[in-house]
Amino acid sequence: MLLKDIQDIFRKELQQLYSREEIDSFFHRSVEHFLGLERFVLVLRPHISLTKEEEQPLFETLAQLKKEKPIQYILGKAHFMDMELVVNENVLIPRPETEELVQWILDDVVSLKSEVRSQRKDEKKGEDFTLHPSPFSILDIGTGSGCIAIALAKHLPAARVVALDISEKALEVASDNARNNQVDVEFIQQDVLSPELELDEFDVIVSNPPYVREKEKDQMKNNVKAFEPYIALFVPDDDPLKFYRAIIQLANSHLRQKGKLYFEVNQYLGERARELLKAHDFSEIELRKDIFDNHRMLKAIKK
Numbered sequence: 001m002l003l004k005d006i007q008d009i010f011r012k013e014l015q016q017l018y019s020r021e022e023i024d025s026f027f028h029r030s031v032e033h034f035l036g037l038e039r040f041v042l043v044l045r046p047h048i049s050l051t052k053e054e055e056q057p058l059f060e061t062l063a064q065l066k067k068e069k070p071i072q073y074i075l076g077k078a079h080f081m082d083m084e085l086v087v088n089e090n091v092l093i094p095r096p097e098t099e100e101l102v103q104w105i106l107d108d109v110v111s112l113k114s115e116v117r118s119q120r121k122d123e124k125k126g127e128d129f130t131l132h133p134s135p136f137s138i139l140d141i142g143t144g145s146g147c148i149a150i151a152l153a154k155h156l157p158a159a160r161v162v163a164l165d166i167s168e169k170a171l172e173v174a175s176d177n178a179r180n181n182q183v184d185v186e187f188i189q190q191d192v193l194s195p196e197l198e199l200d201e202f203d204v205i206v207s208n209p210p211y212v213r214e215k216e217k218d219q220m221k222n223n224v225k226a227f228e229p230y231i232a233l234f235v236p237d238d239d240p241l242k243f244y245r246a247i248i249q250l251a252n253s254h255l256r257q258k259g260k261l262y263f264e265v266n267q268y269l270g271e272r273a274r275e276l277l278k279a280h281d282f283s284e285i286e287l288r289k290d291i292f293d294n295h296r297m298l299k300a301i302k303k
Contacts, residue, residue: 013066078145091144101296102152141207162202203260217234
């Protein structure tokens with residue numbers, strides 16, 4: 001069968017579920033993944049023909065897409081901040097909004113280093129420095145695929161990065177991703193809601209915890225609620241900030257003075273999360289919008 005005919009079948013079979021742009025993206029990603037052909041191949045070779053063996057994984061992918069399974073789970077990989085990550089049903093698929101959160105942290109760290117260098121330039125004669133006697137340290141809570149921790153470790157190679165998750169299977173995925181991206185991250189299996197959590201002190205704590213209320217489930221697409229891990233998504237309607245409360249309490253004990261706490265938040269709960277930080281005596285609290293103009297990121301400083 002001609003490859004362009006298979007593309008037409010993708011468009012016809014999926015048109016009720018996805019936009020034309022999404023369908024073409026699924027098709028080209030599948031062709032590149034299974035056949036090693038880049039997306040412009042049909043422009044250069046419009047009459048390329050496939051064998052039955054070559055067709056099979058494309059039609060199997062189409063069958064799964066019709067069930068609304070995310071393309072990232074079908075192909076077993078996702079992209080995040082120029083990295084390729086392994087993903088499966090044990091971890092959330094990394095989102096572009098989370099990339100913004102990571103970039104915020106990186107921008108703040110670079111700004112802090114520049115400020116300290118400027119202050120010490122004369123007395124240190126331009127020598128390099130560390131922000132503390134011990135390595136600059138970051139804790140990622142609810143790491144999932146490891147996307148936040150791994151991206152931070154990749155861009156801040158001198159930092160100590162620790163990542164925590166309750167799921168053993170998620171940590172297996174995250175460990176594979178750290179190894180594949182050649183970064184050093186310390187992984188810990190632990191429930192952040194446990195009162196017996198023992199950790200060191202950190203300069204930065206970051207978390208993208210579960211924050212979708214049960215009542216919001218009907219508003220979500222099937223490819224999310226039917227396939228992505230429930231435990232990483234949903235919280236009770238009557239206590240939607242349970243993880244934020246636990247992480248803030250942890251930060252009171254394990255975040256250094258003047259250390260920074262970063263959250264990804266439910267766009268409908270940003271103000272409530274901000275008030276929770278105020279109630280726990282955090283300062284310089286900033287609620288920031290994402291690329292979709294939703295309040296999705298919070299930063300606060302420990303006094």
